[in-house]
Amino acid sequence: DIQMTQSPSSLSASIGDRVTxxxxxxxxISNYFNWYQQKPGEAPKLLIYAASxxxxxxxxxxxxxxxxxxxTLTISSLQPEDFATYYCQQSYSIPLTFGGGTKVEIK
Amino acid sequence: QVQLQQWGAGLLKSSExxxxxxxxxxxxxxxxxxxxxxxxxxxxxxxxxEINHSGSTNYNPSLKSRVTMxxxxxxxxxxxxxxxxxAADTAVYYCARTDDTLTGTIPYFELWGQGTLVTVSS
Numbered sequence: 001d002i003q004m005t006q007s008p009s010s011l012s013a014s015i016g017d018r019v020t021x022x023x024x025x026x027x028x029i030s031n032y033f034n035w036y037q038q039k040p041g042e043a044p045k046l047l048i049y050a051a052s053x054x055x056x057x058x059x060x061x062x063x064x065x066x067x068x069x070x071x072t073l074t075i076s077s078l079q080p081e082d083f084a085t086y087y088c089q090q091s092y093s094i095p096l097t098f099g100g101g102t103k104v105e106i107k
Numbered sequence: 108q109v110q111l112q113q114w115g116a117g118l119l120k121s122s123e124x125x126x127x128x129x130x131x132x133x134x135x136x137x138x139x140x141x142x143x144x145x146x147x148x149x150x151x152x153x154x155x156x157e158i159n160h161s162g163s164t165n166y167n168p169s170l171k172s173r174v175t176m177x178x179x180x181x182x183x184x185x186x187x188x189x190x191x192x193x194a195a196d197t198a199v200y201y202c203a204r205t206d207d208t209l210t211g212t213i214p215y216f217e218l219w220g221q222g223t224l225v226t227v228s229s
Contacts, residue, residue: 001168031213034215046216050209096214
């Protein structure tokens with residue numbers, strides 16, 4: 001199985017801060033990689049697919065980059081509605097696997 | 108707009124069989140794989156497996172011996188059965204559409220069910 005390791009597991013940030021979350025795959029996965037946002041009591045929501053393509057309707061303050069084994073999710077200016085848990089996921093091989101999540105909390 | 112609505116028993120005893128179903132409203136099962144994903148505090152998000160409209164399946168090897176997925180194309184429904192459950196199977200279970208329409212090759216989960224909490228007691 002391909003292991004997905006996210007860091008940090010949690011972070012505290014203020015409104016307006018630039019936030020960066022990283023995810024590392026245990027082997028190269030090209031750009032077979034997605035990011036999700038999850039709020040309490042809700043299903044995950046697709047934010048970015050193919051490592052860097054913003055899903056329709058997602059604010060442009062979100063961006064993704066990376067290829068191979070190292071990937072980054074950046075929120076350029078944190079907004080109140082962005083406080084949530086973020087997950088990475090690889091689609092390169094079965095079983096499809098997720099990272100452990102990064103919880104973004106209010107400082 | 109396509110939506111997924113899922114249902115099933117929420118409280119089980121050890122050794123029983125978990126049974127969940129998911130209906131596709133506003134669409135059909137054709138053209139996609141349909142996945143089950145679970146989320147527990149101890150293991151985060153775990154992909155259980157997927158089934159397509161022809162009945163072809165891919166299962167997570169860690170659960171393969173206990174998982175059965177099926178579908179009813181006439182009702183646009185697909186189902187999950189997980190046999191011989193234990194407390195470790197306690198989780199919120201989601202159905203989701205495995206899609207690659209936007210990329211052509213890279214699967215992602217854009218459409219999700221509302222989730223069903225399944226608790227296994229001993």
